[in-house]
Amino acid sequence: MSRKVREWSKEYISDCENLPLSKHGGDWTKSQIDDEDLREELLTHLQSLGKYVSASAIITYLERPEVMRRYKLSMSISLATAERWMKSCGFRWTVARGGQYVDGHERSDVVSYRNNVFLPAWYQLDPKMRKWTQVDGQLVEENEGLGGIGRRTVVWFHDESTFYAHDRRKKRWVHIDEKAVPQPKGEGTSLMVADFISADYGWLRSPDGKESARVLFRAGKGRDGYFSNDKILQHAEKAMDILQKHYQDEDHVFVFDNATTHLKRADNALSAHNMPKSCRVWGVETPVRDASGKPVYGSNGKVMFQKVHMSNGSFNGATHEFYWPEGHKNAGKFKGMVTILEERGFDTKNLKAQCNRTFECPPGSTACCCRRILYNQPDFSNVESLLETTCKARGFSVLFLPKFHCELNFIEQCWGYAKRLYRCYPPFSKDVDLEQNVIRSLDSVPLESMWK
Numbered sequence: 001m002s003r004k005v006r007e008w009s010k011e012y013i014s015d016c017e018n019l020p021l022s023k024h025g026g027d028w029t030k031s032q033i034d035d036e037d038l039r040e041e042l043l044t045h046l047q048s049l050g051k052y053v054s055a056s057a058i059i060t061y062l063e064r065p066e067v068m069r070r071y072k073l074s075m076s077i078s079l080a081t082a083e084r085w086m087k088s089c090g091f092r093w094t095v096a097r098g099g100q101y102v103d104g105h106e107r108s109d110v111v112s113y114r115n116n117v118f119l120p121a122w123y124q125l126d127p128k129m130r131k132w133t134q135v136d137g138q139l140v141e142e143n144e145g146l147g148g149i150g151r152r153t154v155v156w157f158h159d160e161s162t163f164y165a166h167d168r169r170k171k172r173w174v175h176i177d178e179k180a181v182p183q184p185k186g187e188g189t190s191l192m193v194a195d196f197i198s199a200d201y202g203w204l205r206s207p208d209g210k211e212s213a214r215v216l217f218r219a220g221k222g223r224d225g226y227f228s229n230d231k232i233l234q235h236a237e238k239a240m241d242i243l244q245k246h247y248q249d250e251d252h253v254f255v256f257d258n259a260t261t262h263l264k265r266a267d268n269a270l271s272a273h274n275m276p277k278s279c280r281v282w283g284v285e286t287p288v289r290d291a292s293g294k295p296v297y298g299s300n301g302k303v304m305f306q307k308v309h310m311s312n313g314s315f316n317g318a319t320h321e322f323y324w325p326e327g328h329k330n331a332g333k334f335k336g337m338v339t340i341l342e343e344r345g346f347d348t349k350n351l352k353a354q355c356n357r358t359f360e361c362p363p364g365s366t367a368c369c370c371r372r373i374l375y376n377q378p379d380f381s382n383v384e385s386l387l388e389t390t391c392k393a394r395g396f397s398v399l400f401l402p403k404f405h406c407e408l409n410f411i412e413q414c415w416g417y418a419k420r421l422y423r424c425y426p427p428f429s430k431d432v433d434l435e436q437n438v439i440r441s442l443d444s445v446p447l448e449s450m451w452k
Helices: 002-014 036-048 056-062 064-069 079-088 108-128 229-246 337-343 370-375 386-392 411-421 431-443 445-452
Strands: 133-137 139-140 153-164 190-198 215-217 251-255 285-288 304-306 311-314 318-320 396-398
Touching: 036 056, 036 079, 056 064, 108 153, 108 396, 139 285, 153 411, 153 431, 190 229, 190 411, 190 431, 215 229, 215 251, 215 431, 229 251, 337 370, 386 396, 411 431, 411 445
Parallel strands: 153 251, 251 396
Antiparallel strands: 133 139, 153 190, 190 215, 285 304, 311 318
């Protein structure tokens, strides 16, 4: 070392600008990836490859002659270096975060319903709804009191969610000496919850908490069956009973998603589907029901069906009879699509019943076939669901969310909050524990979080 110091001293005396260069810091320790141009170029290249990129893609890219010349590289890099460079470019080896499902979110019919039906209805409700804002770190109600606007409107969101017995936390602090423990296979027993919720009051229940609209349902064959439209209607009736008894000073609106069980129409509801083109004996198949409205089962264990007349339509404010009246030579028979359209002033000459066997009409067509014309008639397109009819009869409004728009239903965040708590409870094996844990987790969702 002393010899090296003397050598440096002599060199410095002869040339004071000739200082020794340390190889343990500065430019000697900088990585090539610190070059912003190179890092940006690699990032652009990796993003062009799609979601499933790998560190080897960097190696392959750097082996290109033009890239090596541009950045004065004599050789490519190792796989370990490429993996470090991936991190420098902002990538991490992890599970990608999932978001809301968006299949069909911007489909033309979905956009049309969202813009022309749902949003106008929501904006009409908005002025009478409660809102909250943050003041000095606390949430307070905006414009408390309506100032002559009228009654408050409370929007109740409905949904169902399923909890599983074996649904536990996946990540936790694990000691290095902890050994693998046998665990149950599958998701375990399930319990479905159906409920209504609003930001005003939280879960739908009476003020004293003794009455609740919550339904616990053990879905599946051999259990409680399935949450059919009949069960939905019973649930709505239960909710309306509580609201009319305890919250009659406010107007209430139910918001449901666009599930087929929610949109089911009456068995004999107006529909151009399967209508014959000409006059004949025709009706729609409906289940045979007893005095209480429950389906009647035959000796084979299956629901019995019967043929009934379809409901009549309406045209120019009057009832439009679809079956020939008594005294007519075809009394009791269905008139047929041609006659129905002619009675409404349409020219049916050369019109087919429908465009093809799969009813695929040319895009944008509204008068290409008999069935398409009827589909676009107001009385056919505006048939109420059983849910709407049931609620309207008791003075409640119903609004359906656009399809594929679960992000508009804030009950989804409440399910997530409850399930996060539920997964932290100790493992259990009894159904009664499943039910108790589900109820406890749901009741632990704070009202303040709903206001947000």
